Amino acid sequence: MLEFVVPALNLKAILPQLLLALTALTVLLVDVFAGKEGKTSLGALSLIGVVAALIALILTRGSHESAYAGMLMADGFGFFITLIVCCVAFLSILASMNYERICPEIRAGEYYCLLLFAAFGMSFMGNAGNLIMIFVALETMSISIYVLAGFKRDNLKSIESALKYFLLGAFASGFLLFGFALVYGASGTLDIVKLGSFFTAHPDTLHHPMVLGGIALMTVGFGFKIAMFPFHMWTPDVYEGAPTVVTGFMATGVKAAAFAALIRVFFVGFGPLQADWTAIMWVAALLTMTIGNIVAISQTNIKRMLAYSSIAHAGYLLIAFVVGTDLARSGILFYLLAYAFANIGAFSVVSAMGKKGEEYSELSDFAGVGFKYPFLGLMMTVFLFSMAGIPPAAGFMGKFFIFSEAIKSGYIWLAIFGVINSVISLYYYLGVIVRMYFQEPEREINIVAPAGTMIAALSIAAFAVLQMGIFPSYIWDLARESVKMIM
Amino acid sequence: MNELGFPIISLVTFFPIFGVLILMFIDKDAKDTIRGTAMAFAMIEFFISLPLLFSFQNGTAAMQFVERYTWVKSAGLSYFVGLDGISIWIIILTTFLTPLCVLCSWTYIQNRVKEFMICLLLLETAMLGALVSLDLILFYVFWELMLIPMYFLIGVWGGDNKIYAAVKFFLYTAAGSVFMLLSIFFLYYLNHKTTGVYTFDLLELYKLNIPVATQFWLCLAFFISFAIKVPMFPLHTWLPDAHVQAPTAGSVILAGVLLKMGTYGFMRFAIPLFPYASHQFTPVIAVLAVIGIIYGALVALVQPDMKKLVAYSSVSHLGYVMLGIFAFNMQGVQGGLYQMLNHGISTGALFLIVGMLYERRHTRMIKDFGGIAKVMPIYATFFMIATLSSVAVPGTNGFVGEFMILVGAFRTYPVLAVFATSGAILGALYMLWMYQRVMFQPLDKEENKVLKDLNAREILTLLPLAILVFVMGFFPGYFLRKMDASCDHFLKTYKQQVAMYEQGLEESGAARLAAVMKDGRLESTMAD
DSSP: OOOOOOOOOOTGGGHHHHHHHHHHHHHHHHHHHSOHHHHHTHHHHHHHHHHHHHHHHHHTTTOOEEETTTTEEESHHHHHHHHHHHHHHHHHHHHHHHHTTTOGGGOSHHHHHHHHHHHHHHHHHHHBOBHHHHHHHHHHHHHHHHHHHTOOTTOHHHHHHHHHHHHHHHHHHHHHHHHHHHHHHHHSOOBHHHHHHHHHHOGGGTTOHHHHHHHHHHHHHHHHHHTOTTSOTHHHHHHHHSOHHHHHHIIIIIHHHHHHHHHIIIIIISGGGHHHHHHHHHHHHHHHHHHHHHHHHTOOBHHHHHHHHHHHHHHHHHHHHHHOSHHHHHHHHHHHHHHHHHHHHHHHHHHHSEETTEEOOBGGGGTTHHHHSHHHHHHHHHHHHHHHTOTTSHHHHHHHHHHHHHHHTTOHHHHHHHHHHHHHHHHHHHHHHIIIIISOOSSOOOOOOOOHHHHHHHHHHHHHHHHHHHOTHHHHHHHHHHHHTOO | OOTTSSOHHHHHHHHHHHHHHHHHTSOTTOHHHHHHHHHHHHHHHHHHHHHHHHTOOTTOOSOEEEEEEEEEGGGTEEEEEEEOTTTHHHHHHHHHHHHHHHHHTTTTOOSSHHHHHHHHHHHHHHHHHHHHBOBHHHHHHHHHHTHHHHHHHHHHHOOTTHHHHHHHHHHHHHHHHHHHHHHHHHHHHHHHHHHSOOOOBHHHHHTOOOOHHHHHHHHHHHHHHHHHHTTOTTSOTHHHHHHHHSOHHHHHHIIIIIHHHHHHHIIIIIHHHSHHHHHHHHHHHHHHHHHHHHHHHHHHHTOSBHHHHHHHHHHHHHHHHHHHHTTOSHHHHHHHHHHHHHHHHHHHHHHHHHHHHHHHHSOOBGGGOOOHHHHOHHHHHHHHHHHHHHHTOTTSHHHHHHHHHHHHHHHHOHHHHHHHHHHHHHHHHHHHHHHHHHHSSOOOOHHHHTOOOOOHHHHHHHHHHHHHHHHHHHOHHHHHHHHHHHHHHHHHHHHHHHHHHHHHHHHHHHHHHHHHHHHSSOOOOSOO
16 A cells, blocks of 8 residues: 655755746736836846855755655756756846847746746756656746747747647657656556665566666656657757747756756666666767758758757767766756856847847847947857867867766767867857958848847856856866765 | 976966957957057067076976876876977967067058957967977867867958858868877877876877777877968968958968967877877878978969968978977977977068068059069068068078978988979078069059058067067077987987887787797787
8 A cells, every 4th residue: 555655845955946937927927016117127136046046956955865755856957056046037038128128028027037937947857766756847847938938929930930839848748757667567666766676676577577667767857858869850949939038048947957857867867777778878969969060061041050060969968868977967067057048148139139029049140240230249159169179168178077087987089079060060160250350241220229138148147158268177066075975 | 386486377378268258358449458468468478478588498408397187086186287499489389479460450450450459468378378289188188179279260350251261160170189189098098007197298298009900090190280381382271361351360370380289280280199100101291391391382482472372381380390300300390399489480570571561552463563662661671571581581580490391301301302302492492582573663553652661560570570580590509409318308208208119019029929839810919
């Protein structure tokens, strides 16, 4: 007979997430009851909430406990993922406050509310200690983002984006859930830590068809969320159609959360099976980065180009996932943060390129921007060099940690393919810079001067990118500690 | 900390960054203020680099003015800088050429002066950083950082085909260097396997004993990366494009310092880290160097464009440098180092000279000129000095370098040296022939009759270079003495190491043979 235990209430373990959710609800209430003036302050209110969550997170740092009967793992790993999520949410909200003027549809309570709920879900994905918890968090995140992707209601591409993401995402969630069910059937537990000890205790069940099938289905589900080949097809269309700030938010936040869950489930839960999934992931890493990079070269829309580039980045991250040592997983965390700042920054620049009701996201629109809008040009250059992995930007250090660990662990070919890929990626990143600085504008482009919030968002992101590139020590040690403290 | 008790290298390396920060806050329309500020910073930079030269200890091969701080402790990264006789003159050359580049761009660059000067100063920091780094990753960071400002210099202020040239430059160099990065990681891993320490400290990694088969691949990655930068035939194709499209200052820096990074890389990194593999590669490199010498000269001979001619002459000259280094004797190595400086001075001067004519006539085609000496006598004098230096006439700096290289090469590869000498004759041919067609012959073009001779600023730009041509030609001792100890050490360790590896191979060969005799089967002791 199943015993029912009422778990103890442990607010400390979920304080940052709680603050995010409370802010989201407050935003919703203010939106309903406040007048017109109140609505303009919704962004600021959300921002305060995120900062409060960030402070709470830092104050509760070092906690190492499992709460709510193992549903939640308030450990170092979760801490780092929540940190990434909070940074991503913070920058996205700042950028959104500028984006409101270009895309007026997003000036609504639901927008900030959904963004915060999505962040709430992402954070829980990083902290989840149980497969069901992962699923619930994933759905909280995904459903919010499906809606956000279609927020430009009059825009066909936005609607297409939302519908495509929703339909495919729903299937992916189905696969994931079915995978969970199979694994539960084989092992009798949904708790990730207990899964690990079950497989260690019963090595004979390791290659049971239900376990293998479960793992395969879970790979599909997670692979969809991180845009791993061959589950990446949705990425360019969804990224292109969604409001630009939302694209930046989902390109970074969703990826971080999905990688977190992937790491926890595969390393803690299926650790004993590592040799089996490594071979598959090896091929997936190679194809993901190669296809992402090669297809990115031929893109003419910058959002699509960045979408393919984000697929390629998933490939680099998968290299570290294949390598799988503690340092490689720290590399994933470091890379995710570095990538988050650079990518959010780049999408913010793209989102600033527009005037009321019109966005300029074709690559040709960027011709001459570097000298016409020196600040945006400079910021974009920093972010692109970071993504290309050119020092002294953070992207270089991220690649440094991942590739050096790959070599150390003997994955020399994977590292060689990785660096060949970063040279390929240079071509299209440089292409944007060529347009911005070396070409004359093809048509007259007048954008709304970026607001203070946008300037702040970009400056913070650029500062972080350079800080993590030149003095990576602090974040790197933090990432190492976080991985050591995974429960 | 170091001899001066003061972080002088860091100051010299990062001082231009202060200039960049100040320039950022100057109004972009105050062009003369911007030029003046950049000039002031470049000059001060030159003067603060001089103490390096004056306090330099001649007799030792050890690293001097060393500074070392932890950078990322857990990954074994450190900020470790220092210099020795191999790098000291190239560093001074860098700080010496930068003010000249600012000066020569005074009127040449009219658009986006501010950004131009920022790029120039940023480039200076990156180059100096690469020259003083003794931590491999620190070196790599500066090495890649050099690409960014140069990319902008070519891409923004370049000629008609600038985008092609800029992207080609960037991709070529970056593609070469990523494999070097992997090779660095592998060294890092090997070092940990043998000593248990994670470090990128170059001096520590020198001591590493690398299995011969592994060494081959690691060395290949370094060689390709540096050979692209030098550039060695057949990896030179980016150079003519980059040179022709770059603005004058860009060409001067490119020829004067950036190319030296390749040859410097061979001496500082590739050869000492992988002595045995370098030894194995020597015949290939020597042959490619001689092909480069002759090929560069022949292609230069038929160029209708003056700048392209000078660019191909660089391929030829750098071939000499490589031949000298890979002769592995004192004359060859010192000659190679000396030739690096010479090339910076003579080719730098030639690019300046071509640029000055281009600024007046907006063409670089040899056929558009003729009889220029009549209207521009001062210009003709400087052009002659640079030409003679490039041709290596006795009394100029070029002679010393080329002579030493050929002497060194004759000792090691007599046959190749004969071919290399023919390159010297071809060099005289294409340079003097160009000089003749441009400066002499009848002054038959109307546009050329009204050309103004050099103004005071231009004379000021060329004068230091012209003086150096003779100083280095007549008093090479002063320059060579500073290199002596380091070159000697470089050769000694190289020879010791090669001998050691050879002995090791013989021993393992003998052991293997013994094993075969004993067990009747072959054990692969070599591979690992």
